[in-house]
Amino acid sequence: MPRRNKQLKLSNLPNYLGQINKNMSPDTVIKLLCRAANCLSNVRNLTNFNKAIKYYTEAYYIQCDIRGSSHTRATNIKNLIIKCEDKIVHLKKD
Numbered sequence: 001m002p003r004r005n006k007q008l009k010l011s012n013l014p015n016y017l018g019q020i021n022k023n024m025s026p027d028t029v030i031k032l033l034c035r036a037a038n039c040l041s042n043v044r045n046l047t048n049f050n051k052a053i054k055y056y057t058e059a060y061y062i063q064c065d066i067r068g069s070s071h072t073r074a075t076n077i078k079n080l081i082i083k084c085e086d087k088i089v090h091l092k093k094d
Contacts, residue, residue, distance in 0.1 A: 063077055
C-alpha cells in the first residue's frame with residue numbers, strides 16, 4: 001500500500017480547518033490555525049497573505065488568553081504576523 005501524502009495544500013485547507021470544534025484544547029486550535037496560516041503564506045498571493053494574517057491573529061489572541069502576551073509562543077506568532085506584513089509590502093512594491 002502506498003504512503004499517504006500528509007502535506008497540507010491549499011485545496012484541502014477548508015477541510016483541515018473544519019476539524020476545529022469547541023471540545024478541542026486551545027493549544028490544538030492554535031496549532032491548526034498556525035499550520036493553515038503557514039500554508040497560506042507559502043502561496044505568495046496578496047489575498048492569501050491577508051487570510052494568513054487573520055489566522056495568525058486569531059491564534060495570537062487565543063495564545064494571549066492562555067499564557068499572556070509576553071510569553072515566547074505569543075511573541076513567535078507576533079513575529080510571524082510581522083513577516084507576513086513585510087511580504088505584503090514587498091508584493092505591493094513589485
